[in-house]
Amino acid sequence: MLQSPPIPLDPPPVYRGQPIVLVGLMGAGKSTVGRRLAGRLGLPFVDADIEIERAAGMTIADIFSRFGEPYFRDGERRVIQRLIDGRPKVIATGGGAFVNDATRALILSEALAIWLDAPVEVLAERVRRRDTRPLLRGKDPLAVLRELAAVRNPLYALAPIRVPSANAPHDTTVRAIMEVLKR
Template sequence: MTLSAESPLRNQLVSRLGSRAIVFVGLMGAGKTSIGRRVAQALDLPFVDSDHEIETVSRLTVPELFERYGEPEFRALEHRVIERLVREGAGVVSTGGGAFMNAQTRTIVAEHAISVWLKADLDVLMDRVSKRQTRPLLKTADPRATMAKLMDDRYPTYAQADLTIESRDEKREVITAEVIEALDRYLDLATRRTASAS
């Protein structure tokens, strides 16, 4: 989905977004980076993948950070990076699967961004992550069981996101359009609430 610079929907959306970021949350394989990049392109906003940003500032890959410093240290660095990104203003940020589990990160995202959970079922996630062998949390004897446990543990928290979009075996353009339509409805409702309160 591409919205031209003159598109009323694009201009309206970006105007109502103001200085807030759009933050994608969800499990690995949900499509946060690919959909996030397309949404950013459609709205002509900058896009940042928080994992890539972490790798840039640390000069280590995410698996190397996990191996050398452990998950708690990685999560602390992840929080600092995401806080900086959402405070920078309007843009699109895709986050790692565990980022939204950090209460401090959820708070900073709620203050400076609109969160979008890309929700996918187990089969879809496993099909996608099996194509990449760089997932530190799936280096277990039974990756499917590990993923199922991650879903059980994390989905109730992801459900706190402002918007939920079903990520499924559908063209990325379709999911992107659904995200943009949901953002439009969400921002429209927020604008109406603000107007009626004043």
């Protein structure tokens, strides 16, 4: 028996139509949670990493290897600036996007930032499943994630909303976000 897709809920009262931007370390579930959250809210979903690849005409791994991380971060900033256009949507960012001062300032002033926070051990287990992440090439994911968390978590903490993204189904994280938005 086919089930019809869930009917989007009315936007929660705290939500005022600005873009919702998910931030957090790699493996936090930004893309999957973002897609599902957008469906619940009846909003479009945009994955910033996919938009970066479209704009560059190559994969993020290729951008990193050919031009380096600073070049990638500049392109990432420009793409996110284009995506945050005042229209309601859910945007999943790459793990380093919120670290850039200009990108973070834009997100904090023009969007609703939500930090998907997960323990590095959970993140390491998740990212081990895919070897496409340039910052992990040939390195121990747990060690890299610990280093990144030490630098990035204080910046992610600037997001007005923090939602745990532990070892639970993504729908659990989506429900937690919906609850926070309703308060």
